[in-house]
Amino acid sequence: MGSRIFVVTSCTLVLLFCIFFFINKTRHEWQRIRAIRLIWRNTYPSVEELHALFDRGDIMLSSVFIASNLQLSHPELSKFLYAHSSYYTDPWRRIIRTMTFMFIMIRSNSKERKQIIQWLQKLHRGIPFFNFENNVLVFSTFAYGLAKSHQFLGSGTPMEIEGIVKSVMSMANKLDPKDLGRKVPNTMAEIEAYLQQQLPFDTERLKGLKEKDNELTKMRIGLQKQGITRVLWSPRTSISLLLLTKFVQRLSDNVLMETYRHGIFESSFWWCIKKVQCFLSYFHYSMCPHILTFDGTLDLLVSGNPHMANVPLDLYREIFGSKGTPPISLPGGSLRQFSDMEAHLPRMAIDQRPMPIVPSFNEELKELIKCSYYRGKLSSSPGHPPRHLGVIMDGNRRYSRGRGLGNVLAGHQIGAHKLLQVMSWAFSSGVRNLTVWALSDDNLKRGPQELNPLFSMMADYIHEMMMGDAPFSVPDVRFRVVGDRSILPDYLNDMIIKAETSTTENSKFNFQIAIGYGGRSEVTRATKMAVSQMVKEGLSLEEAVEKVGEADISRQTYSAQLGLPHIDAILRTSGENRLSGFALWESHHAEFAIVEENWPALRQSTFLKSLLDLSKRNRRFGA
DSSP: OHHHHHHHHHHHHHHHHHHHHHHHHHHHHHHHIIIIIOOOSOSSOOHHHHHHHHOOHHHHHHHHHHHHHHHHTSHHHHHHHHHHOOTTTOHHHHHHHHHHHHHHHHHOOHHHHHHHHHHHHHHTTTOTTOSHHHHHHHHHHHHHHHHHHHHHHTOOOHHHHHHHHHHHHTTTTOSSGGGTTOOOOOSHHHHHHHHHHHSOOOHHHHHHHHHHOOHHHHHHHHHHHTHHHHHHHSHHHHHHHHHHHHHHHHHHHHHHOTTOOOOHHHHHHHHHHHHHHHHHHHTHHHHSOGGGSHHHHHHHHHHTSGGGTTHHHHHHHHHHOSSSOOSSOSSSSSTTTTOSSSOOOOOOTTOOOOOOOOOOHHHHHHHHHHHHHHHHHHHHOSSOOOSEEEEEOOOHHHHHHHHTOSSHHHHHHHHHHHHHHHHHHHHHTTOOEEEEEEEETTGGGSOHHHHHHHHHHHHHHHHHHHSSOSTTOOOSEEEEEESOGGGSOHHHHHHHHHHHHHTTTOOSEEEEEEEEEOHHHHHHHHHHHHHHHHHHTTOOHHHHHHHOOHHHHHTTSHHHHTTOOOOOEEEEOTTOOSOTTTTTTGGGSOEEEEOSSOGGGOOHHHHHHHHHHHHHOOOOTTO
């Protein structure tokens, strides 16, 4: 009997030990997988990912409500709202006008944004309250509401949150020509510190304001006043609107009252919401319900009240005039018109926006798993990513012909969107210096019917994305152009100079576009400059030619003159196995990777796999 008990006890202990060992090993393995393998998001946000953060109508509506409550807590600003706003008399109309205004801002290009600023100046002319300090305060409250809502739901990385703040605050110092260039809060920490100084973040006071002045409550009361007939006539709209306003109210409560206490039921509810939100943020374009997008929410707000049908269109005509036909369909229907996995680029006058095919959820999921795997491998690889990556963007014209897009420019337009994505992929993978070859000096021998639209597209692209004037401008990047600029048109050269000047203070990443560039031309130029430098130092021309060496020429390449390391890796798309003259001098010891996909069709998983392969190579430098 005793021996049987001993055997049973021993087996039980062994079984418990095995279970404990298995659980412990599984826990450590899961932590390793979470830390290394399942890296879902790019650390450097792409313009497309920032666009997805703004394309959430429920969160945007919550931001409007949060900003309104914060503004009401400011003594002077609240007086203005009482006197000049429809906050009390018609809150539903005010919300729709505010949402429509943000919708137009997101979709506008540089020319349209100037018209919006002129309209704001005219609207607020004669109201002394609208000065620089108060404009900054208004924009700061909205930036705070939008960023904090995403933070609470866990749908934004730290750099995406910073991108939200910069996108919103980019307009704060442009409402008056005298304010251009003045410093505004540009990070989340600066926004919080600024609002702490300007506003009394008193939970009890904010709670009192919410109970007294609740726009969403007034909207629900307005919905109820429409009567049971209206509800029965459109029950889906009425129920959706009631659920949306309730959700937005609870979300804004949690953001405004950071010490808000949850019961078990509500804690479980928000846990589920955050998990769903993370899922929708990963698969925004293929899975996010239309009603939660900016378009869908705006449509719902308008359809919820029969008197609001013309409010968005009236605001558009108020800003841009009544003669022209609006280029976008209001309300809704256009913010997601280009809802693809390509980067969002503000509309351009010459841009008819041919876009790649939107991937299905299955394709997007497969791509996400591949990217997570390769990112994990890159983060744990003993090698390091290239210090300076050169990219030959080949295959734009072949992509146009293969897709039947009708003209060559269409491929270049889609290629411009792809470049924004590749910047995010590269910078998120540890690459700090990126040079892409856009146009060779041989390309400039093509006819004006192809080159002129291409030059115009480049000028618009640089202006919108590099000069900080767009809702989704590229953050923290030093931009420069290499190549022979003397053969470029004057308007493109002027835009390049402005963009280079505006990004001079950025030092986190270096991004170079080679335009009018040829490898032979660069070597010839570097040699001449090396000889010229020696002549300036006192040598005769014959002595300088005799003495010039490799080190002298290396100091005169474009990379060296910009203070960058030499290009140590080159990626070429479209499957062509040649350099075509790119970086002839610097490619002496550079590693080379070729992918079969044309440039506009390049996938992130292909790019990351190529980077992983480059990082594993044993570079012997000829030894």
